[in-house]
Amino acid sequence: MIASANQGSTTTQDSAGAVDDPIVFEQLLRLQAAREQRRDRMRRTGRQVVVLTLFICLLGLAYSAYKVAGTAIDDAQSGWPVIGSILPESDDLKMPPFLDIVSGIFEEPRGTNEPFWSIVGKEAAFTLREAAVGFAIGVIVGLSIAIVLTTSGRLERALVPHVIASQTIPLIAIAPIIVIWGRKSFDFLPFEWQDWMSVSIIATYLTFFPVTINGLRGLQSPRPENLELMDSYAARWVQTLWRLRLPASLPYLFAAFKIAATASVVGAIVGEISAGVKGGLGRRVLLEAQRYTTGPERLYVAVLGAAALGIFVFAVISSIEYALVGRKGRETVT
Amino acid sequence: MNETGAPAGAPPVAVEIRGASKIFNPGRHNEVKALEDIDLHIDQGDFVTLIGPSGCGKSTLLRLIAALVDSSDGTVLVNGKTADAARLDRDYSMVFQRAGLFEWRNVTRNIELPLELMGWKAADRRRRSAEMLELVKLTEFARHHPAELSGGMQQRIAIARAMSFHPQLLLMDEPFGALDEMTREHMQTELLRIWSETQITVVFVTHSIPEAVFLSTKVAVMSPRPGRIAALIDNDLGPRNDSTRDDPAFFANVTAVRDALRGGH
Numbered sequence: 001m002i003a004s005a006n007q008g009s010t011t012t013q014d015s016a017g018a019v020d021d022p023i024v025f026e027q028l029l030r031l032q033a034a035r036e037q038r039r040d041r042m043r044r045t046g047r048q049v050v051v052l053t054l055f056i057c058l059l060g061l062a063y064s065a066y067k068v069a070g071t072a073i074d075d076a077q078s079g080w081p082v083i084g085s086i087l088p089e090s091d092d093l094k095m096p097p098f099l100d101i102v103s104g105i106f107e108e109p110r111g112t113n114e115p116f117w118s119i120v121g122k123e124a125a126f127t128l129r130e131a132a133v134g135f136a137i138g139v140i141v142g143l144s145i146a147i148v149l150t151t152s153g154r155l156e157r158a159l160v161p162h163v164i165a166s167q168t169i170p171l172i173a174i175a176p177i178i179v180i181w182g183r184k185s186f187d188f189l190p191f192e193w194q195d196w197m198s199v200s201i202i203a204t205y206l207t208f209f210p211v212t213i214n215g216l217r218g219l220q221s222p223r224p225e226n227l228e229l230m231d232s233y234a235a236r237w238v239q240t241l242w243r244l245r246l247p248a249s250l251p252y253l254f255a256a257f258k259i260a261a262t263a264s265v266v267g268a269i270v271g272e273i274s275a276g277v278k279g280g281l282g283r284r285v286l287l288e289a290q291r292y293t294t295g296p297e298r299l300y301v302a303v304l305g306a307a308a309l310g311i312f313v314f315a316v317i318s319s320i321e322y323a324l325v326g327r328k329g330r331e332t333v334t
Numbered sequence: 335m336n337e338t339g340a341p342a343g344a345p346p347v348a349v350e351i352r353g354a355s356k357i358f359n360p361g362r363h364n365e366v367k368a369l370e371d372i373d374l375h376i377d378q379g380d381f382v383t384l385i386g387p388s389g390c391g392k393s394t395l396l397r398l399i400a401a402l403v404d405s406s407d408g409t410v411l412v413n414g415k416t417a418d419a420a421r422l423d424r425d426y427s428m429v430f431q432r433a434g435l436f437e438w439r440n441v442t443r444n445i446e447l448p449l450e451l452m453g454w455k456a457a458d459r460r461r462r463s464a465e466m467l468e469l470v471k472l473t474e475f476a477r478h479h480p481a482e483l484s485g486g487m488q489q490r491i492a493i494a495r496a497m498s499f500h501p502q503l504l505l506m507d508e509p510f511g512a513l514d515e516m517t518r519e520h521m522q523t524e525l526l527r528i529w530s531e532t533q534i535t536v537v538f539v540t541h542s543i544p545e546a547v548f549l550s551t552k553v554a555v556m557s558p559r560p561g562r563i564a565a566l567i568d569n570d571l572g573p574r575n576d577s578t579r580d581d582p583a584f585f586a587n588v589t590a591v592r593d594a595l596r597g598g599h
Contacts, residue, residue, distance in 0.1 A: 021471065023486050023517065030482065225430040228402050232428040232505075233448045234421055243447065247438045325438075 060098050067095045096297040101304075104297035116298060120284065120305040127268050127280040128309060130196050134203025135264040135313075139257065141204065142211025147241065149212075150219045160216075167209050171267065175202050175274035195277045202271030207260040214256035218249025254321040261313040269306060281306045347414070348503055348535040349376040349399055354408035355560075356394055368394045370560035372408070376552075378502070381529060381536045383546040384554050385591065391561025392539045396505050399537060400428055413502065424452065426503035427496035431511045433488035435480035435495075441467070442476045445495045452499060466494040469528060486517040490524065497532065506538045510545070519579075522548055526574055543595070547587045548574060555594040565594040 070090025096104075105117045112119065145163065149156040175198075182198035222244050230240040272282030281302065288299040356369040368391040376382050384392040397403040398410050401417035412420035420426060427448070435444045445463040446454075454462075467473045470490040480488055489509055496504060510518045522545060529536055540546050546553050550569055557564040569587050571578060578584055 023484050023520070024472075024474075026484055027475070027482075027487065030484075034482065223432065223434065225432055226434050226436075228397075229428065229430065229434055230451075231402055232400055232421065232426070233451050234424055235451045239451055243450070244436070247436065250438070 063095070064098045066090070067097070070095065093293065093296055096300060100297045101300045104295070104301045109295065109298065116301055120281070120302055123279065123281045123284045123302075124305050124309045126196070127265065127272065127282065127306075128313070130199040130268040130271070130280065131203050131261075131264040131309075131313065133197070134200040134267060135207050135261055137200065138204040138207025138260055138264065139211050142208035142256075142260070143215050143253075145208070145212045146215030146219055149216055150241075150245065156216065160213075163209065163212055166205075171202060171205065171270055172274045174205065175271050178202055179275040179277075195275060196279070199268050199271035199275055199277055199280070202275070203264040203267035206263040206267035210256040210259040210263070211253065214252045215249060218252030219245045221252065222248045250325050254317065254325060257317045257321075258314055261317045262310045265306070265310045265313055281309065346378045347375065348378045348380065348412070349374065349537065350409075350411040350414075351375075351395075351399070352409050354398060354405045354410055356391070356398060356403065357406045360406065367560040369398070369405075370562055372398075372561070372563055374554060374563060374566075376535060376537065378535050379533050380552060381538065381550045382552045382554060383538045383540055383550040384556060385540055385543065385546045386556030386561070386595070387558055388541065390556040390558035392541075392556050393507055394561065395556075396507055396537060396539050399503075400426060400505050420503075424448075424499060425501060426505055427499070427501040429489075429492050429496045429504065429506045429509045431508040433480070433485070433492040435488055435491055437480050440477050440479050441472070441483070441491050444480065444491055445498050447495060448499050462498055463494075466498050469497065469531070470494045470524070484517075485513055486521055489513065489521060493525070493528065497528070497534070500532075502535060504534050504536045506536065508539050508541070511540070518545070519576075523574075523576065525549065530573075543588055543591050544579070547571075547584060547591060548579060553587075553591050555591060557595075564597065567591060567594060 067090050070088065071092075073089045106115050108115055109119070145159075149159060178201050179195060179198040182193045182195065182201070186193040219241075226244060226248075227240070230244055235243070268280065269282040269285070271277070272280040273286055277283060284302045285299065285306065288295070288302050292299055351372050351374040354369060354372040355367070358364075358366040358368055372395060374382075374395075384395060386392050394403060398405050399412060399417060401410075401412075401421040405417075410417040413423075413425050415423065415425070435441075436447065439447070442460075442463045445466050446459040449459045449462060464473070464476070467476055470493060472487060472490055472494070475483065475487065480491070483491065492509070510521050513521060525536075526549060528534075536550075538546075538549060540549075547569055553567045553569050554563050555565040555567065556562065567587070567590055571581065571583055571587065
């Protein structure tokens with residue numbers, strides 16, 4: 001009953017008489033093309049890994065090359081007036097040697113018996129928890145707002161400007177307010193409020209916005225005739241939301257989730273710094289900045305850790321997207 | 335397929351429209367009189383085409399029957415009920431110019447969409463969608479996604495979806511308008527086969543004269559601004575096949591419809 005559309009079974013279908021339909025025959029040719037496309041995609045992934053490795057090597061090379069030039073400018077002092085004023089000078093304190101940064105990842109800082117990558121990793125995990133909770137709340141809040149705004153064009157026109165305006169308030173200004181509220185006013189909650197939760201709320205503030213804006217576009221993306229189709233089936237509003245509007249908005253939502261996930265990490269780090277939370281990458285960056293003269297490479301490693309965390313959350317969202325949305329059109333042959 | 339035997343005497347009425355009109359944006363600067371004083375009577379088992387130039391209100395008339403648009407005046411009855419009651423009872427099903435399949439669902443799940451909305455059990459849905467795939471002769475594509483199908487196949491799936499819950503009335507809004515001529519004729523033959531197998535009532539909007547004459551038992555010729563039914567032409571060509579397109583009676587009716595369309599201006 002289900003044709004497996006291999007070259008082999010094409011002939012069986014022929015004898016079964018299915019292919020006297022010209023449209024069906026054309027379809028079999030299409031399937032072949034789709035299979036070849038899939039093979040190409042695998043090759044592309046392999047190429048991407050090679051490119052990434054090369055890119056990191058190039059980055060290290062560029063960093064080192066600049067450092068050589070910058071140090072030469074520094075050493076020459078008055079001899080390089082023009083270049084020295086355009087290209088800033090450099091030395092080991094301003095730009096620790098590239099290999100020092102690499103070895104800084106594995107060194108145990110004085111007073112600890114733990115490699116630095118492990119310390120930064122724990123801070124990153126702390127920040128990740130704040131960011132993840134902030135992201136989750138942001139998605140729920142953002143999507144709820146988008147769904148409510150979808151119900152009425154008037155509501156949308158009235159509220160969207162306020163949603164946009166909310167993002168013009170500087171995060172650093174509201175962060176301490178939220179921390180103070182958390183410590184003083186959230187007694188009614190069934191659990192004890194902790195400072196990292198305030199940081200999550202700060203991250204939420206950044207994450208709900210792209211979800212609302214893109215979610216609204218996605219929920220409104222079905223064509224009029226698809227909405228008419230649901231009406232003609234006498235579908236209830238919730239059925240149309242669940243079976244048409246939400247699935248249609250998934251590509252839009254995942255674009256928003258990727259922005260929101262990286263924004264939640266930024267929000268958590270900024271939140272930690274301005275809220276004075278104990279723990280997290282934000283605090284680590286502050287700490288290493290204070291200790292810079294005794295170990296500049298550690299600040300670099302902490303910043304790299306923040307970048308890695310951002311890339312990590314982006315990759316997680318991308319793979320969920322691939323599993324949910326990217327699969328369509330690949331389920332061809334059964 | 336044919337569960338209800340044809341009753342004796344006059345066939346029951348599927349659609350009854352009396353004095354219906356439709357004005358969009360009444361009282362505003364962009365007021366449009368789309369339909370005026372429409373009378374139309376469609377018996378069960380009829381295949382009626384609505385034909386007319388662009389903007390003559392034929393799609394609006396179809397949406398009036400579907401209760402997707404409210405009439406400004408007059409009455410629209412479907413199976414003896416108001417159009418909206420018929421919509422809520424799922425008496426009819428609609429097919430649009432774009433197949434409008436949900437790209438995230440495979441063919442089977444697209445066909446099962448209306449059944450899901452009606453709360454059918456999974457096993458019943460599976461059985462019915464298999465039946466429908468057989469009806470449109472696309473069984474081997476049950477698990478494909480719409481993007482992998484040609485335009486003609488997508489439209490056949492859309493018809494299968496529309497027929498899945500055995501509605502009594504099929505409303506089609508230029509369903510083959512986006513297809514090439516070859517596919518179009520193929521689809522017309524397929525539609526007539528399905529129509530004769532299921533004895534469903536069809537209201538079919540088109541702007542192609544040969545399509546209207548080849549398919550229908552009655553052709554309602556519409557004139558524009560405001561939309562009216564200028565003529566209702568009986569089109570009794572008997573059972574159709576590919577040679578019908580070369581039949582003198584076919585050409586005679588094509589000429590009759592063309593004359594009526596010209597007279598409408």
